[in-house]
Every structure is written in C-alpha cells, then in structure tokens.
Amino acid sequence: MSDTATLPTRRDEAWRYADADYLAKAKPEAINHWRTLEVPAGETRRECTVHGAGPQSPGMVDRLRVHVGRGGRFEAFKVITGGKYARVELDVTLEEGAHFEFGGVTIGGSDKVQEFVTLTRHDHPNATSNQTVRAVHWGQSTGSFLGEIKVARHAQKTDAAQDFKGLLLEAGASANAVPQLEIFADDVKCAHGATVGQLDEAARYYMAARGLSPDAAKRLLVQAFIGDAFVALEDEATRERMLEDALKALEEASL
Template sequence: MSELATLPTTRDEDWRYADPQWLAAADPAALARWREVDVPAGTAISETREVAAGVERLRVLVGRGGSFALFCINAAGPYARAEVEVTLEEGAHFEFGGVTIGGGDARQEFVTRVVHAHPHATSNQTVRAVQWGRSTGNFLGRIEVVRDAQKTDAAQNFRAILLEKGATANTKPELEIYADDVKCAHGAAIGALDQTAAFYMAARGIPPEVARKLLIRAFVADAFAAIEDADMREAMLEKALSALGEEAA
C-alpha cells in the first residue's frame, strides 16, 4: 500500500465504507503514518489492544518461522479504523482476532492486507461485529499469495450480529492467488441473534435476558479463542462485553 499523499475518499476501494465527513477533515500527513513492527525469525509476538477513535495503521514483517498475533476491540467512535498490513516470510504465521462493537451512529472497521511472500506460511483472521442503533461494523480483508508461495494456508472469517434494524455490517473479502498449491478460504454471515438457540434456552428455563447475554458472549469469544493466555482471553472478552452495556443485558 503506497503512502497517502492526499486525502482518500469513499471512492477508493480501501476506504469505501469509511466516514466521508471524517475523511474530508483528516490530516493527510497523519493518515500516512504507520507503526512498524519487525518480528525476528523464530520469534513469537502477541499484542492485544483497544482501538482508539480515528485511524490506526500498523505494518508488520514476520521473519522466517516467526509468528505475530493481534487481538483488537474496536468500540470507539464516531469513526474508528484499524488497518493492518502483514508480510509473511517462509513458515511464518499471522493470527488476527477482532471485534467491532457499536451503537448510536458509530462507524468502526478493520482493514487487513496479508501478503504471503514465501512458501509454507499460514494466516488466520476471525472478525466479529455486534452493532445496534444506526452503527456500522466493517471488515475489508485482503489475502495475497505470490507466485512462489506454495503450501500457503490462509483463512478469514467475518460474522456480524445486528441487534436492531437500523444497524449495518459490511464485508469485502479479497483473495489474490498466484501459486497453485495453496489452501485459501473466506466466509461471511450477517444476521440477527440465533432465535432457534434462544428458543432452545428458553425451553430449558433460561430467562430471555440471560440467554441473550450468553449468545452474544459466545459469539464475541470466537475472535479471542486463539489467545493462549486464559486470563488475557477472559479479560479481552470482558472488555468487549462491557462496551455492550445494556445491549448485552
């Protein structure tokens, strides 16, 4: 992705779901800044973070046999975008888990670009969105596999729950594959809470408000399932649920 010399607009594919008013008032120099992370060969790095309002951009190079894991909660507003660009060397791995959680008129998004630049690298992305009011949750995920990156195994999955009719979720998965011995997959689903599961729980005496909270909790937990530290996994889940407030009650 080239450095931004001018302000992007929603006519640009990578910004198609962004907040046009926010972009029009943004500082081009600020949007051009990236935080850089180099993961040395054979090293594992894991980060958890809560996305702030505005735009955050992260560029990562994962060395041979290394791994980088990133888990994010995006509950900020009125506009909050986390953009991640990752390049994987041979045998490297990238794990991403993200949750957008918003009400009111908030617009929150994750934008990822994962470049499998060498053979035997793997990547997995799991994004969940929970939106209500007139909020929007977005995920734009691009996977690129270069010609010699054989034995690549890459996947991305996006699911959204819309708690109210005015809420929106958008996804734009992209696969650009030039190698022929690879496994690449993506999936997406957007809808309301599972009423069949709610009915099943109600039939067993679980109050509706408790059932609702349990269903949302299980849904959000998918994004953090790959966090190895159990305490950190639980802490991220609780932070996400706290952003829901009464919507999870």
C-alpha cells in the same frame, strides 16, 4: 504530492465504508501514519488492544505494518467498541514458514462506524495465516471487514483463511465483508467465508424458559458469538479481559 499531504476518500476501495465526515476533517499526517513491527525469525510477537474511545471522540485510525521473519509468528487480537469512527489496519508480510493470527471484534450501536482492514502478503512458501472477525451492531451502526490476501507465484504451500460473521441486533444496523484473494501460486489453500444474521430466537426462548433475563440471555449469546475471535489467544487472563471489555458495550443497548 507527498502521502502525508493527501487524504483518502470513500472513492478509494479500501476506504469505501469509512466515515466521510471524519475523513473530510482529519489531519493527513494522522491518517497516513504507520507504525512498524519487525518479528525476528523464529520468534513470536503479540498485540492485544481494546479501542474504546469515548462518545465525544471524532474518530481514530491505527495502521500497523508487520514483517514476520522465517518461522516467526505474529498474533493480533483487537476489539473496537468506542468512538464515532474507528479503523484498525494491518499490513503483514510473511517470510517462509511464518504465521499470522488475527482475531477482531467490532461491537457498538448509535451511528458508529467501525472497521478492520487487513492485507496479508504471502511472499514465501509454507507460510500460514488465519483471520477471524466478529461484528455485533445495533442502532444505525456499521461493522466492516476488508481483508485482502496476496499469494506470490513462488509462495507454494500457502495456507490462508478468513472468516467473518456479523450479528445485527436491530434492523437499522449493518455489517460488510469484502474478502479479496490474489493468488499466483498453484499449490495453496485459501478460503474465506462471510455470514450475517440475527440472534437465535430459539436459544433466547430456551434461556428465558429457564429463568434467565433477556439481558442475561443476550449477553451469553453475544459472548459465545464473539468468543470465536479469541480462540487462538492462549493467555486466558487477557482473553477474559478482552471479552469483558467488549461485552461492556452491550450495556448501552436497550434491546
């Protein structure tokens, strides 16, 4: 049966946190469609996107396959703020000496389900990758990161890292991290970390004692938290725009 005629379900490991209602109603050709990007050897390509569909949107899936040539660099900076369900998926293959940089932020409340899914293929030596994901949620919303790194047997000197942190502003929200490492080479550096917590109450008290309103304090703390995802984005104007678009989602949170 053709891939475009089938739909994934939550029994599929890569879709375990997806919105079941969306999957049941979606068109197979929409979910199974992949964009493709070829990064020539020695060159750099970048994607900076804010996915902010309105509250009436049933959901969206954006899937991108990237091949990065020898010594090339691909950067992806993504923010998910809107829609009941949103999934951004990246499948990146790295040639020798290539680099993949990813910074992702999910932020939202109500019953939103937002997720990043990445597969990084280190098929050649001396390639590097770094992924930083931040999730900020309240209400009954969920933010997830499923990140898989595959290192081939001959891909020596690979250096790959993933870092996920979740910030839950209310007890009903949740964050999920599923790091997966499949390593067949023996001279590599591969690391991953995942933590989930709440706002620093000591910091909020400190700000309140100096005259900042609760909303202003919350905004500053969240800004510092999600800013980590954009550290590698050298375009300052784009970095500030993406931060601002992400923080606008906080306006709907009456916490």
